[in-house]
Amino acid sequence: MTTVEERPAREANPSATAADRPIGFGRIQRKEDPRFVRGKGNYLDDIVLPGMLHGAILRSPMAHGRIVSIDTTEALAHPKVHAVITGTDLEGLNLAWAPTLSADVQAVLATDKVRFQGQEVAFVVAEDRYSARDALELIDVEYEQLDPVIDVRRALDPGAPVVRTDLEGRTDNHIFDWEAGDAAETDAVFAAADVVVKQEMVYPRVHPAPMETCGAIADYEPIDGKLTLYETTQAPHAHRTLFAMVAGIPEHKIRVISPDIGGGFGNKVGIYPGYILAVVGSIVTGKPVKWVEDRSENLMSTSFARDYIMTGEVAATRDGKILAVRTNVLADHGAFNATAQPTKYPAGFFHIFTGSYDLQAAHCKVTGVYTNKAPGGVAYACSFRVTEAVYLVERMVDVLASELGMDPVELRLKNFIKPEQFPYANKTGWEYDSGDYEPTMRLAMQIAGYEDLRREQAEKRARGELMGIGISFFTETVGAGPRKHMDIVGLGMADGAEVRVHPTGKAVVRLSVQSQGQGHETTFAQIVAEELGIPPEDIDVVHGDTDNTPFGLGTYGSRSTPVSGAAVALTSRKVRDKARLIAAAMLETRPEDLEWEKGRWFVKGDPGAGKTIAEIALGAHGTVALPEGVDGNLDAEVTYDPPNLTFPFGAYICVVDIDKGTGKVHVRRFVAVDDCGTRINPMIIEGQIHGGLADGVGMALMEFIGFDEDGNCLGGSFMDYLIPTAMEVPDWETGHTVTPSPHHPIGAKGIGESATVGSPPAVVNAVVDALAPFGLTHMDMPCTPARVWEAMQGRPTPPI
Amino acid sequence: MQVTMTVNGTEVTRDVEPRILLVHYLRESLGLTGTHWGCDTSNCGTCVVLVDGEPVKSCTQLAAMTAGHEVTTVEGMADGATLDPVQQGFMEEHGLQCGFCTPGMMLTARALLDRNPDPAEDEIREAISGQICRCTGYATIVRSVQWAAAHPAAEGTTASEVPA
Numbered sequence: 001m002t003t004v005e006e007r008p009a010r011e012a013n014p015s016a017t018a019a020d021r022p023i024g025f026g027r028i029q030r031k032e033d034p035r036f037v038r039g040k041g042n043y044l045d046d047i048v049l050p051g052m053l054h055g056a057i058l059r060s061p062m063a064h065g066r067i068v069s070i071d072t073t074e075a076l077a078h079p080k081v082h083a084v085i086t087g088t089d090l091e092g093l094n095l096a097w098a099p100t101l102s103a104d105v106q107a108v109l110a111t112d113k114v115r116f117q118g119q120e121v122a123f124v125v126a127e128d129r130y131s132a133r134d135a136l137e138l139i140d141v142e143y144e145q146l147d148p149v150i151d152v153r154r155a156l157d158p159g160a161p162v163v164r165t166d167l168e169g170r171t172d173n174h175i176f177d178w179e180a181g182d183a184a185e186t187d188a189v190f191a192a193a194d195v196v197v198k199q200e201m202v203y204p205r206v207h208p209a210p211m212e213t214c215g216a217i218a219d220y221e222p223i224d225g226k227l228t229l230y231e232t233t234q235a236p237h238a239h240r241t242l243f244a245m246v247a248g249i250p251e252h253k254i255r256v257i258s259p260d261i262g263g264g265f266g267n268k269v270g271i272y273p274g275y276i277l278a279v280v281g282s283i284v285t286g287k288p289v290k291w292v293e294d295r296s297e298n299l300m301s302t303s304f305a306r307d308y309i310m311t312g313e314v315a316a317t318r319d320g321k322i323l324a325v326r327t328n329v330l331a332d333h334g335a336f337n338a339t340a341q342p343t344k345y346p347a348g349f350f351h352i353f354t355g356s357y358d359l360q361a362a363h364c365k366v367t368g369v370y371t372n373k374a375p376g377g378v379a380y381a382c383s384f385r386v387t388e389a390v391y392l393v394e395r396m397v398d399v400l401a402s403e404l405g406m407d408p409v410e411l412r413l414k415n416f417i418k419p420e421q422f423p424y425a426n427k428t429g430w431e432y433d434s435g436d437y438e439p440t441m442r443l444a445m446q447i448a449g450y451e452d453l454r455r456e457q458a459e460k461r462a463r464g465e466l467m468g469i470g471i472s473f474f475t476e477t478v479g480a481g482p483r484k485h486m487d488i489v490g491l492g493m494a495d496g497a498e499v500r501v502h503p504t505g506k507a508v509v510r511l512s513v514q515s516q517g518q519g520h521e522t523t524f525a526q527i528v529a530e531e532l533g534i535p536p537e538d539i540d541v542v543h544g545d546t547d548n549t550p551f552g553l554g555t556y557g558s559r560s561t562p563v564s565g566a567a568v569a570l571t572s573r574k575v576r577d578k579a580r581l582i583a584a585a586m587l588e589t590r591p592e593d594l595e596w597e598k599g600r601w602f603v604k605g606d607p608g609a610g611k612t613i614a615e616i617a618l619g620a621h622g623t624v625a626l627p628e629g630v631d632g633n634l635d636a637e638v639t640y641d642p643p644n645l646t647f648p649f650g651a652y653i654c655v656v657d658i659d660k661g662t663g664k665v666h667v668r669r670f671v672a673v674d675d676c677g678t679r680i681n682p683m684i685i686e687g688q689i690h691g692g693l694a695d696g697v698g699m700a701l702m703e704f705i706g707f708d709e710d711g712n713c714l715g716g717s718f719m720d721y722l723i724p725t726a727m728e729v730p731d732w733e734t735g736h737t738v739t740p741s742p743h744h745p746i747g748a749k750g751i752g753e754s755a756t757v758g759s760p761p762a763v764v765n766a767v768v769d770a771l772a773p774f775g776l777t778h779m780d781m782p783c784t785p786a787r788v789w790e791a792m793q794g795r796p797t798p799p800i
Numbered sequence: 801m802q803v804t805m806t807v808n809g810t811e812v813t814r815d816v817e818p819r820i821l822l823v824h825y826l827r828e829s830l831g832l833t834g835t836h837w838g839c840d841t842s843n844c845g846t847c848v849v850l851v852d853g854e855p856v857k858s859c860t861q862l863a864a865m866t867a868g869h870e871v872t873t874v875e876g877m878a879d880g881a882t883l884d885p886v887q888q889g890f891m892e893e894h895g896l897q898c899g900f901c902t903p904g905m906m907l908t909a910r911a912l913l914d915r916n917p918d919p920a921e922d923e924i925r926e927a928i929s930g931q932i933c934r935c936t937g938y939a940t941i942v943r944s945v946q947w948a949a950a951h952p953a954a955e956g957t958t959a960s961e962v963p964a
Contacts (some may be wrong), residue, residue, distance in 0.1 A: 013893070013894060015891070030891070033896060035899075036896055036899030036902055037883065037887040037888075037891055037896070038834070038874065038877075038878060038883075039832070039833070039835070039873065043836070043900065045833075045836075045837070046827075130817070130820075209934065210900075211836070211838045211846055211900040211901050211932065211933070211934050212898070212900045213838070261898060262838075262899070263897075265934070294840050295841070295844075517897035517898025517899065518897065684894070687935070690937030691897065691937045694936075694937035717841045717843075718839045718841050718844055719843060723932050725928070725929045725930075725932060725938075726925040726926075727925055727929045729938055731942070732939050
């Protein structure tokens with residue numbers, strides 16, 4: 001059942017303590033904001049421990065080279081240097097190589113070769129950050145330069161240099177081939193189709209670049225062997241377990257604390273060498289060691305995103321019925337296969353490239369390769385590569401519309417999965433939980449004034465002006481995921497939650513997921529409030545500390561609300577059920593004679609006879625004679641194993657104007673209608689969407705991590721890696737529909753990555769639409785002025 | 801070398817290395833960690849503070865160069881429990897998510913409103929165009945500044961009146 005709501009006027013956001021604030025779902029200001037607006041956030045680099053030392057990493061200047069020698073003598077002689085650690089030192093500790101999240105290994109410090117520019121070579125620990133940097137200059141490394149593998153299209157050529165000579169028996173750069181769907185069935189549909197369109201497209205390498213870079217503070221206490229590790233991590237529990245496995249420190253002796261995080265977007269999922277080096281530095285020096293990377297280190301060495309070369313094909317009838325989609329992908333994974341995704345899925349959830357359409361057949365093949373570039377690959381709010389999948393299918397549908405001479409909206413409407421087909425089993429193995437796409441598309445058209453825009457475009461075209469209208473309709477798959485299918489390094493993708501109601505009726509909820517700005521302290525308090533009727537301001541949300549929260553896999557892939565949100569709702573319901581038993585004892589009646597209204601159990605037919613949650617909490621902890629089997633508290637815990645993923649969707653319309661003289665693209669309007677199921681805090685949801693839309697404009701128009709032929713990174717600072725400012729983005733126009741998830745306890749589907757996933761094709765489709773008078777049907781991102789101008793001259797070129 | 805400057809209304813003198821950047825001086829010598837650091841190239845603006853009322857990227861300036869000047873950081877915006885209208889506006893209009901760019905954005909907004917109490921949307925966008933936010937997509941930051949412009953005395957005071 002889908003609810004379509006008209007686009008609301010701008011609404012007020014009541015403060016968390018205002019008399020008119022909702023106790024449960026609805027707009028309230030964020031509970032975390034009072035500290036942030038006063039500059040009292042507590043980010044990693046704000047933490048200072050007594051006697052703390054500072055680490056800095058020496059990095060490789062080249063993409064591929066053999067290490068001949070490393071001389072640390074002068075650095076060690078620096079009066080403020082306490083330690084210099086090299087790969088050879090780590091080999092002695094069996095820590096030179098660490099397992100990645102994709103069953104590969106990654107060098108912590110290079111021992112044999114350097115394999116990408118910016119790779120970690122040595123670690124200095126000194127008294128302050130300036131001295132640590134000074135000492136890096138005193139380390140003398142001799143390299144023998146080797147030919148690098150930079151052009152991913154040549155990585156599998158016979159005779160190409162082999163990146164991973166450390167892996168025994170390795171003679172090429174091939175990592176994996178992975179397929180989904182039925183190739184033979186798909187080929188048969190293609191062979192019989194009236195129309196087939198084909199397009200190669202590049203989703204270039206980009207970077208999440210959160211405003212706070214990555215860092216860690218390791219504090220190893222040698223007497224009791226306890227390691228306290230402060231980290232910029234989205235997944236503190238997974239990190240603790242992995243550290244126990246890697247470093248051999250018993251898991252109960254490790255406490256991972258993830259303080260306020262200055263943006264993550266997937267950049268802070270993996271374990272980077274710097275984190276391990278901080279631990280080694282602390283063990284070696286006996287003091288706390290802080291390591292915080294600079295911006296170039298962040299852009300050049302930590303988890304990048306995308307880097308897919310995709311060849312897409314669509315088979316259709318002449319009247320616009322899409323029959324099948326197939327694609328071949330070449331995936332650049334860099335020097336180590338360190339992508340973070342469920343074990344069974346080396347290409348993440350790319351196999352949702354069938355999009356929002358009812359197909360007869362589909363097939364994809366993805367080939368992953370090593371190159372001499374930084375490792376990573378699943379990051380930047382991508383929902384485990386749904387971003388690449390949505391870009392492929394939404395770009396291909398526009399290519400087909402162009403071939404058929406059909407309006408791109410009409411073509412989409414004709415092919416949507418129909419509401420009565422849900423739950424919908426697609427051709428690559430997903431079961432879409434719920435959807436009703438047409439009302440969402442129509443609302444976006446209404447907000448945009450679609451017909452008027454097309455009329456305006458026709459008038460402008462007649463005058464020779466370049467105006468484009470781009471459509472994107474995406475279906476996401478988030479909330480990973482069912483344990484029987486999904487794990488990361490053997491850890492099932494479930495999350496825990498604990499709720500305790502204190503004797504006075506205030507509560508604490510403890511989460512395994514970790515906010516990087518999403519507002520968990522507000523949203524999760526609102527879920528408890530909705531279920532128990534305790535006001536959000538009376539609920540403390542604890543997260544980001546493994547000593548004080550239940551186990552779970554953390555925040556990425558838009559999984560906090562779908563997984564942890566479900567855990568919190570079910571935990572709250574357990575508390576409510578227990579409260580019913582205690583209330584019955586207090587009221588001297590039977591539990592089945594009680595009825596719930598938000599915050600209170602009362603006797604059916606006698607609303608005056610009841611007990612509030614606060615009264616029940618006091619009873620539970622007090623002297624009430626408790627029923628047999630009920631212990632004296634009002635606490636509960638749940639670990640939630642999702643039965644399926646959730647499938648948020650949305651319709652986006654982008655309007656651009658292009659300057660004919662310069663090729664500069666101006667995003668004039670952007671309409672986004674999202675359906676994330678039940679909406680917990682509309683203010684926070686809109687904020688998540690706005691941020692993702694800016695990401696999409698950035699990727700489509702500006703952001704690009706490129707390399708020269710020698711493997712020098714050309715996007716290694718904010719001088720070169722361009723991110724939208726307030727001048728490059730419009731005032732976003734949002735709307736929503738509500739199609740709850742049928743299997744989620746509150747019907748919520750997740751929203752964190754929808755806009756990042758859905759917006760890039762809308763922008764590129766608008767650019768290509770504007771350039772249609774030049775006979776163009778495709779151009780690759782980033783649509784920079786120079787590249788657009790080239791496309792206008794009939795020379796559109798891929799960025800790599 | 802000894803450096804004396806006024807920070808959030810209080811004169812402070814510290815011994816510093818001549819090469820120390822203002823951002824590191826504020827964060828590490830004075831413990832004012834509300835001013836953040838986000839890039840190496842003066843592009844991101846998370847380090848913006850006011851120097852003599854004007855927004856300055858504190859990573860582009862040495863502490864020594866700031867001697868004799870008046871610095872306002874985010875910690876100097878509120879008057880005790882009373883927030884500056886800009887701070888209130890950011891909470892009202894969801895102008896922040898992770899909070900990392902927020903101090904710099906708010907100080908730039910304060911400087912803008914001090915010289916232009918009723919800025920147009922494009923003037924606000926231009927004022928913050930030297931700063932990057934990765935979370936909000938900027939629209940709610942613009943609305944936050946508009947909220948502050950519409951509530952100039954919203955139980956708040958201007959930064960210049962705020963004691964440390």
